[in-house]
Amino acid sequence: GAVVSQHPSWVICKSGTSVKIECRSLDFQATTMFWYRQFPKQSLMLMATSNEGSKATYEQGVEKDKFLINHASLTLSTLTVTSAHPEDSSFYICSARLQATSREQYFGPGTRLTVT
Amino acid sequence: GDSVTQMEGPVTLSEEAFLTINCTYTATGYPSLFWYVQYPGEGLQLLLKATKADDKGSNKGFEATYRKETTSFHLEKGSVQVSDSAVYFCALSQGAQKLVFGQGTRLTINP
Numbered sequence: 001g002a003v004v005s006q007h008p009s010w011v012i013c014k015s016g017t018s019v020k021i022e023c024r025s026l027d028f029q030a031t032t033m034f035w036y037r038q039f040p041k042q043s044l045m046l047m048a049t050s051n052e053g054s055k056a057t058y059e060q061g062v063e064k065d066k067f068l069i070n071h072a073s074l075t076l077s078t079l080t081v082t083s084a085h086p087e088d089s090s091f092y093i094c095s096a097r098l099q100a101t102s103r104e105q106y107f108g109p110g111t112r113l114t115v116t
Numbered sequence: 117g118d119s120v121t122q123m124e125g126p127v128t129l130s131e132e133a134f135l136t137i138n139c140t141y142t143a144t145g146y147p148s149l150f151w152y153v154q155y156p157g158e159g160l161q162l163l164l165k166a167t168k169a170d171d172k173g174s175n176k177g178f179e180a181t182y183r184k185e186t187t188s189f190h191l192e193k194g195s196v197q198v199s200d201s202a203v204y205f206c207a208l209s210q211g212a213q214k215l216v217f218g219q220g221t222r223l224t225i226n227p
Contacts, residue, residue, distance in 0.1 A: 034214065041220075042219070043219045043220050044217050046215070103211065104150075104162065107160040107162075109159040112157075
């Protein structure tokens with residue numbers, strides 16, 4: 001149980017284009033999902049917290065107009081990287097909380113984005 | 117704010133060696149503590165957790181004990197295998213708040 005999937009697992013796009021990454025909770029409803037970014041050989045950096053039916057809460061320094069997050073249902077959150085640039089190339093990981101009061105998060109397998 | 121500090125890696129061991137990866141934390145209140153493992157090219161998997169002082173989390177031969185007096189949550193395994201090669205992250209959370217991660221420790225086990 002508590003499986004989280006991401007799609008695509010990897011994507012290559014050209015500079016200036018937008019790319020959407022999906023995060024799905026497969027066997028549970030997630031009121032809260034999180035989006036992280038991980039640079040090579042580094043820890044995870046929380047980008048934003050996504051709550052179903054409301055606007056995402058972004059961490060300091062994360063451009064909300066560049067990284068659009070939508071959490072339209074209890075099983076799906078999307079991250080759209082708009083007008084991508086090579087410096088946006090990274091490993092993006094989502095996680096989902098099983099219950100609103102739970103301290104535990106379940107992570108997706110990640111999406112590797114390469115912007116050329 | 118809350119923070120987690122892990123021993124710096126990389127750590128390289130021979131198969132069947134004893135493993136310790138140190139983790140200390142700074143937090144107000146009583147956080148929950150976690151160890152996550154990341155295999156190459158994959159997302160994070162929860163390895164074990166502890167929610168209160170003196171709790172011991174264990175899974176797949178790994179153990180960690182929540183030590184409030186030393187604010188530590190060191191990860192141990194008595195006999196490592198090549199398949200344990202991965203990056204290990206210590207993390208904490210306060211209530212239902214966000215996870216705060218340590219910097220990660222890369223572990224390589226040689227046959």
